[in-house]
Amino acid sequence: MTSSFRLLPALALGLLLLPGCYSRKDIKEEAGTETPTEVPPAEAPGAVAPKETTAAEVAPAAASSGPLTQVNVFLEVSGSMEGFMPKTGASGSNTRFQQHVAQFLSEVNRSSAARKTFLRIKEKPYRDSYQQLSQTVRGGIQQPASSTDIPTVLDTLVANYYAPNSVSVLISDFIYSPKNAGAIPYISTDITDALNRAQQQDLAVSVYGYTSDFRGTYYPALTSSVKRINSCCDTDIPYYFWVIGPADAVRRFDNALLEKQPAQQAHFGVKYPVPASSLLSRFQNVGSWYYGEKDASKRAAGASYHTVAVSSVSAKEPVxxxxxxxLKQLPGLYRDVKYLKPNLKLQAQDTDxxxxxxxxxNDxxxxxxxxENQYTHFVKVRVTKLGKAARPLQLVLQNQRPAWIGQWTTKNDSNINQAGAKTFALSSLLDGVEAVTTSEQDKAPVFTIPLTLQPAD
Incomplete structure (x- = not known):
């Protein structure tokens, strides 16, 4: 291979094995043997289904409702992941990674999905039982991988585990390790090419970021100055869950299993239903206005209204x-007021x-x-100027990359104890994902709420 990449310790969900080759001769290999079950492409869960259940014969409703038919969980077990999963010592202590991932595997195992498959990622996927993979997390990696062909793993994951009503979850740290600095500018392109090679339609990726204490040897992505940091680390190290699959399946899996605990989030290609909404004429309203709908006077229980009829308005007497x-059905990222305030926009005509x-x-x-007791969030709008006829308004939540991605990105992780919880080239990796999952025409907002602003009759 002309370039080399490495998935270092950490937890990642979805499908971002970086293209290139990962090879670390300086990662120790333990004595002992293991007999993993390699998963042939023809037997891969989520691969092309038998004739009686091909995607073409699955009713559209079946692919977007009810429990998922398949969940595949991949855990990366290179030597550099040992710091997240150290072997249990006499004290019996463990890392937050071990606690978190063990709990997650248990939840997947108990989920209502029809089939669950658990796999280790070495140079290729190897199938484990739930008990085997859980024991690896709890007891530590017994025989770490010294070489992982990342493009092959990525191709296998996308080509053979992508199916309607199914998701794959990859747990890793996603540290990109090029052979030389000259490969760094091509990280995003390599990710795009790897994810795009199978030409899967409706591809979506959700990324959940966490941090954990880390006990072991840390291998920086750039080895020109420091090849390893022993007895690391004084700082927490990030890990990620990457969830990949058809957009609706990813959305439903996220909502069922990953919204229960705090995490940093980013979502690519996932589509969400338009949230329920209404004007609230008896909640913090100011000035002379009323619902403009024809049947508004009936005040039907549970009715929603979207037309503001203004009797009078001016700079001195605003409305x-x-x-x-x-927003209950949206992921935590889009419910966070810190995200909503800069990204929720009002588009208007002939009005200020x-x-x-x-x-x-609140309580x-x-x-x-x-x-107001029906709603999770509120948007307050002020008007001092109105046109002579009804005009549309739109509340639009823009889909912007969250700030944490830049904050967690570093160009040099050789001084990780000083840099803090950061991941090498994280922004570039996600550039590559975004290029595959979001076209220029499809750079749609998270949601749009149509309103009407009009003079009173």
Missing amino acids: EFVVGLD AKIIDVFAA QTKNSSGA
């Missing part, structure tokens, strides 16, 4: 209205309407007898 949003506040529900709104 303010609140839109309630129910603007968002003046975005806030989450007062949840316990209220008003309609």
Whole structure:
């Protein structure tokens, strides 16, 4: 191979084995043998289904409702992952990685998915039982991989484990390790090429980032100055869950198993339903306005309204209205007020309407007898100028890359104890993912809520 890559310690979910070759002669190999079951492509879970259950014969509704039919969990077990999964010592202590991943494997094993498959990633996937993979996490890697052909693993994962109503989860640290600095500018291109080679349609990837204590040898991506850091680390080390599959399957898996605990998040190619919403005329409203819908006077229980009819408005007497949003079905990233405030935009014509506040529900709104108790978030809009006719407004949540990705990215991890919890070339890796999962035409917002602003009759 002309370039070399390495998946270093850490947990990653989905499908981002980096292209290139990973080879580390300086990673120790333990005595002993193991007899893993290699998964032939023809037998890979999620591979092309038998004739009676081909994708063409699966009803569309079956692929987007009910439990998933297949979940594949891949755990990367190179020598550099040993620091996350150290062998149990006399004290019986373990790392947060071990606690977290053991719990996750148990939840997958108990999930309602029809089939669950557990695999170790060495130079290729090897099938384990749930008990075997869980023991590896708890007791440590017994025979670490010294070489992993990353493009082959990535191709195998995308080509043979991608199927309707199925997801694959890869647990790793996703540290890219080129043979020389000249390969660094091509990281994103290599990721794009590897993910795109199988030409899978509707591909989506969710990334969940965590950190853990790390007890062992740390292998920096750039070895020109430091080849290894023994007895590492004084700082936490990031690991990731990457979830990959058809967009709707990824969304449902995320919601079922990965939204229960805090994590950094990024979502690529995943599509979400438009959240329930309504104007709230009796909640923090200011000025002279009312619901403009024809049947609004009936005030039907549970009804939602999206037309603001303004009786009078001026700079001295502004109108303010609140839109309630129910974001329960969205991932935590898009429910975070810190993400919503800079990325929720109001598109308007012939008016100076603007968002003046975005806030989450609190005990007062949840316990209220008003309609606001139905919503998780609220957007407050102020108007001082109105056109002569009805005009559309749109609340648009833009899909922007979250700030944590840049904060967790480093160009040099040879001083990881000083740099802190960062991953080499993380931004470049995700550039490669985004290029495959998001076309220029498909750079759609997370959601759009249509409203109407009009003079009162």
